[in-house]
Amino acid sequence: MARTRVRTPHIASLVALTAAVPLLTGCGSEDASGPEGHKAAGHKPVVVVTTTWEGAFAKAAGAEDVTVIVPRSVHHAPDYDPKPSDLAAVAKADFVLYAPFEPYAAKIKEAAGSKAKLVEVNLDNDPAKAGAEVTRLGGLFGTEEAAARFKERLDGEVAELNGELRAxxxxxxxxxxxxxxxxxxxxxxxxxxxxxxxxxxxxxxxxxxxxxxxxxxxxxxxxxxxxxxxxxxxxxxxxxxxxxxxxxxxxxxxxxxxxxxxxxxxxxx
The missing domain is CATH 3.40.50.1980 (Nitrogenase molybdenum iron protein domain)
Known part of the structure; x- marks a missing residue:
């Protein structure tokens, strides 16, 4: 999964990006009210994730509007330096998903001036833990039914693969x-x-x-x-x-x- 060596992105990069925030946040909806307001209005959650791993958990939980910040080609997410487009995405998000080994997520959210809820994800592909995390995220997103459907698919897939491997x-x-x-x-x-x-x-x-x-x-x-x-x-x-x-x-x-x-x-x- 992640390396234990953690390198926070260059502070200068975040400072430079922060200068662009007024332009970026000005593009967002003026009636945005954070994740709870978004959920109450019946809209689908807008989710920004640091990597495809968090993105897959979000999608499994029922999120349809998911933006991934760190390219899949970057194997060590903490080495990634955010771009202005990343701040633009975060500024309009309802949720920002990250892992504890990605310490810059909170700084990106702060720099973007976002009202998004920052959610730490337990990235573990153990089927029981993954299923529990997807269920939790579904509760946060208001997509419980989609999360429950995925968990059924996960349980069935794992049982089938386990049988094939045992054979x-x-x-x-x-x-x-x-x-x-x-x-x-x-x-x-x-x-x-x-x-x-x-x-x-x-x-x-x-x-x-x-x-x-x-x-x-x-x-x-x-x-x-x-x-x-x-x-x-x-x-x-x-x-x-x-x-x-x-x-x-x-x-x-x-x-x-x-x-x-x-x-x-x-x-x-």
Whole structure:
């Protein structure tokens, strides 16, 4: 998921952007009254998110007007420097979604002079946690029915993928895996047995020795902050797990993608 190294965007960038706020906020609706007023008026919520990950959670919860600030090509969101267009989007938003490792979200909201509600999102693809977060967001957005429909789809998709992966277990037995701390959900999806974890800090020689001693068949690495080959010369096959959805903000595609990679690894292809 995110790196522990957090670098706040350049203060000078935010100061420069703030100078453009009068022009940006002047383009917004004069009768905007924040998220509660927007909800009461029966309008669909306008949501700005920092990355596609938050965007996928918002879309799953029922939001239809979702703007993503950080391009998907930027793997480490805290390294991104906001642009004037980002402030323009935030100025007209009802909700701004961010993760705790993105410390500049509050500064962007303040600089934009937005009345938006700042919402911290628990970015975890564990199906139970993801479902709970989508339900929570649906309550905030006033889109509870859409969130409930998504949770049903999520539960059904996960059950189907879990069945397919269990059928692909090598030798019919649950494979042993070492997982990066933000890929444990993928081990659960496969019904794998996690014998050890590592990260998000760099792996130490002592940790490598301990993981090697557990003799995992697979290493589930985090594609967004890869540690390189974690257990070289051990025979463990490394599988890259992607947490961030694509530009279509399809959260279910993340589970399908992980399942495809895991199935390929377990089949030896």
């Amino acid at each position: 692909a277990w090598p030798g019919g037995r649950s494979p042993s895996v070492a997982a990066q701390v933000f890929t444990g959900w993928a081990a659960g999806l496969a019904g794998a047995t996690t014998v050890g974890t590592y990260g998000p800090e760099p792996v130490t020689p002592a940790q490598l020795a301990a993981l090697s001693a557990k003799k995992p068949a697979f290493v589930l690495d985090n594609a967004h902050m890869s540690a390189g080959t974690v257990l070289p010369d051990t025979g463990a096959e490394q599988v890259e797990i992607v947490n961030y959805p694509g530009e279509d903000l399809d959260l279910l595609a993340v589970y399908r993608g992980a399942a495809a990679e895991l199935k390929k690894a377990m089949s030896g292809s």
